Amino acid sequence: MEEYHYLNAKKAGAFDAVSSTHYARGGEGAIQLATSVIEACQMKNNFKFLYELNLPIKSKIEIIAKEIYRADSVKYEGTTEEDIENFEKNGFGNLPICIAKTQYSFSHDPKLLGTPNGFVFPIREIRASIGAGFIFPISGDISTMPGLPTRPAYYDIDIDEKGNITGLF
Structure with missing residues (x-):
């Protein structure tokens, strides 16, 4: 059965297919998977962002909203436009974008199921994870x-000796 899964994965274009038994054998059961992941990470790849990193933050958000989520437009709420200006003024405008939204829909609304289109994509807040290297609307x-x-x-x-938990707060 394992051979069948391996061959199907390779046929579908997977880099590799390995069994991981870490749940039963601890770290030893994950060595083959870890080795395969390292090899895959070291391979040359053709990754390319959907947008150019030097575009303004709003342009990058709008490209994602329209091309991926099929929105007609983006609406910036509250202080998001000011926050974007501050990020760009402080040199963070070239960071990639990672949009945080519901997992239940391509839109922002979990009730819009399937692949809705023609909606306004609201950005209610925007944050920066500078250390991790991205902006997330x-x-x-x-x-x-x-x-x-x-x-x-x-x-x-x-x-402690009496079974009391310390250091939580």
């Missing part, structure tokens, strides 16, 4: 995950 009513601190909280969490 937020569209629609979604919650975002917080970034991790440089020093994770688990360093301060402990259980």
Whole structure:
């Protein structure tokens, strides 16, 4: 059966297909997968952004909204246009864009199922992850995950002799 999956994956254009048994064998069960991932990452590739990185932030957002999400236009809400100006003034305008939106629709609205088109794509907020190297506009009513601190909280969490958990807050 494993041979069948391997051959089908290769036939479909996959770089490789390996079994990973890390869930049963720990790190040893993931060595083959890790090796394959490293090899794939070292290969020359033809990756190209949908837009030129030197375009203004708003242009990059609009290209993504129209070309990928099939929106007619983009509406910038609140202080997003001012925030974009500040990012560009501070030298972050050439960063790539990663739009945060619902996973349930190509649009910002989780109720617009399938492949809707002809809608206005709202940008309600825009943030920058400078260390990670991207700008992320937020569209629609979604919650975002917080970034991790440089020093994770688990360093301060402990259980004392009486079974009390300390260091949570």
